[in-house]
Amino acid sequence: MKSKLSKSQKIAQCFSPAAFIHDTEENHQKIELLIREQEIGGLTFFHSRHSAAANFEKRAEVLAVSGTLEKMIQLINRFQRIAKVPLLISIDGEYGLAMRIENxxxxxxxxxxxALQGKAGNQLAEVGYRMGLDMKAAGIHLNLAPCSDVNTNPNNPVIGYRSFGTNPEKVAEYSMAMYQGMKKAGIAACLKHFPGHGDTQTDSHLGLPVIQKSKSELQKEELLPFQIGIDQGVEMIMVGHLAAPALSHSREIASSISKEIITELLKKEMGFGGIVISDALNMKAVADLFTEPGQLEWEAFHAGNDILCFSDHVQEGIAKIEANASEGEVDAVFEKIWNLKEKLGVFAFKNLEVPVFDWKSHSVFQSQLAKDYVSVLHGNLDPEELKHLADQGxxxxxxxxxxxxTTFSSKLSQNYxxxxxxxxxxxxxxxIISVFVPSHKPINQFGMDQTLVAELKNLAQAKPCILVHFGNPLALKHLGNFTDFEAVICGYQHFDEAQAMAFHLFQ
Structure with missing residues (x-):
């Protein structure tokens, strides 16, 4: 099969356009046309057009969004059945399938x-492994994660909770541990967003972020996790839509379409010989740069990307690359993708059944993790004093x-x-003040109503208070100074297991 493919068929293997699980039948049929007529190499699944981060158009139709997992399995089976070359199925699931699929x-x-306090490397590898098994059971071959971005800018609108932290060495260790865990589960993963999206103030879904740092500064911080990953044999890296003029001869050009950054820096200087995948090509940072359909896809390929993610102009992109790229360039990229498919067992596709998850085991694991991340950030708790006060009303x-x-409130009531x-x-x-941060993204102060925030601050000024914060810790800065509270506990997540672990601190 492989030896009989034409140049355009080989190029088509680079394309992984978006497939929306909750979409119209008409749009599902358009995907079928891309598979039949363009013979694309893969698909990247998203929940719906409405929820895809880069999509801001208002939708006229209202689609039923229940049974997402079942619908995705049906679509994978449907699309794989008609593919001449089985499809590489990917998903962007940084914290598991749940990032895109309910239940x-x-x-x-x-x-x-x-924030893990225990043997974090082992725990990260186990998270990656379990996440990978979930995805493999659901027909996913590639998870577009983890982030190797160093979150050095607290005002970053797009990374924040998606980064392991502010220390480059720690980010390198944790992202590689999660990567290795997914690899052990039999799926592919990638470090992203090269050259590092942590110190940006613009969301690349909306515009082009620019990092104004020298090359040596970038090497010490942003580039370090990727270099460590390369040195440890990472096999895939995603390039982001952000400019770093110090790396691209002073040009403010998105890294994803910069030959200086992908080919000269990543591949030659840093020694990366694996697969380069582009961030979503429909994102505003690059999508509006070229008026001619297919030109962006050619620019991304020419810069050194092997897999083109979320292309809106597949047919034109294939034609443009065919017209401009040499046989040798196409063959080199095609071999990488074909070998990846062989390695991941893509060619041995069997009809998928809807997976059944072991929720009990998952909860036990969540509790083990929560034990090591739920923590007292400030002050001390005196359980006996609290019990005495409760007894007195x-x-x-x-x-x-x-x-x-909530789980936390009901456990407090049982205890007292x-x-x-x-x-x-x-x-x-x-x-005791418990806060359940509405959003993990920083927009509108993490979705916290300012009237309620003012009420909380007034309460903390009026009486001794213990703050128990469930959600993104970056939201804590909006609730006042730690010294305004007798103690500050961070639970990090809304999970029942995190709430139960926070409650244990009161016993």
Missing amino acids: TPQYPFAITLG KLSHKTFFGREN GSELSKTKLEQAEKV
Whole structure:
């Protein structure tokens, strides 16, 4: 089969356009046409057009969004059946299938895993392994994760919770551990977003971020996790849509279409010989640069990308690359992709069944992780004093941004023998404040209503308070200074297991 493919068929193997699980039948048929007529090499699955990060158009139709996993399995089976060359199926699941598909196992965010106190490397590898097994069972061959971005800019609108932290060596260790875990599970993974998206203030879904640092500064920070990954044999790297003029002869050009950054720096200078995959080519940082359909795809290929993700102009892109690239260039890229498919067992496709997840085992694992990341960031707790206050009816509990009946609140009530939220704040000598941050993204102060934030701050000024924060720790800065509280506990996630572990600190 391989030896009979034409130049355009080989080029088509580079393309992995988006497939939306919740979409119209008409759009599913358009994907079928791409498979039949263009013979694309793969598909990247997203939940829906509405939820795809780069899509900001208003949708007229309302689609049913239940049964996402079942629908994805049906679509993979449907699309694989008609593919002459089996498709490489990928998904962007940084914290598991749950990032795109409801009712599937969710793992902690990278920022949470960055807070692990135990044998973090082993735990990260286990997270990657379990995540990989979930994906493999669902017909996924490639997870577009983990992030190797060093989150040095606290105002970063797009990385934040997706980074393991601010220390380049730690980010390198953790991202490689997760990468190796996924590899052990039998799926492919990639480090992203080269050359490093951590110190940016623009969301590349909306515009072109620019990092104004010298090359030596970039080498010490942004580039370090990727260099360490390359030295340890990482096989795939995703290039982001961000400019680093110090790396591209002073030009403000997206790395994803810069030959200086991909071919000269990543491949030649840093010694990467694996597969380079582009970030989504429909993102505003690059999508609007070229008016002629297919030109962007050629620019990305010419710069050194092997897999073109989320291309909106597949047919024109194939034609443009065929017209401009040499047989040797095409063959070199094609061999990489074909070998990857062989290695991942893509050619041995069998009809998929809907996977059944072991939720009990998942919960046990979540609890083990929570034990090592839920932590007291400030102050101390005195459980005996709290019990004494509760017995006197002088301990209250107030929840902000969450439903009243949470796992944390019900465990507090069981422990103290009364529903603390019913103790009036005026009567209380001390208040436990639990915050369930509405959004893990920093837009509009992480979705926190400012009236409620003001109420929380006033309460902390009026009485001794213990703050228990469930959600992105970067949101803590909006709730006042740590010294405003008697103690600050960070639970990092809304998970029941994280709430249970936070409660244990009160016993």
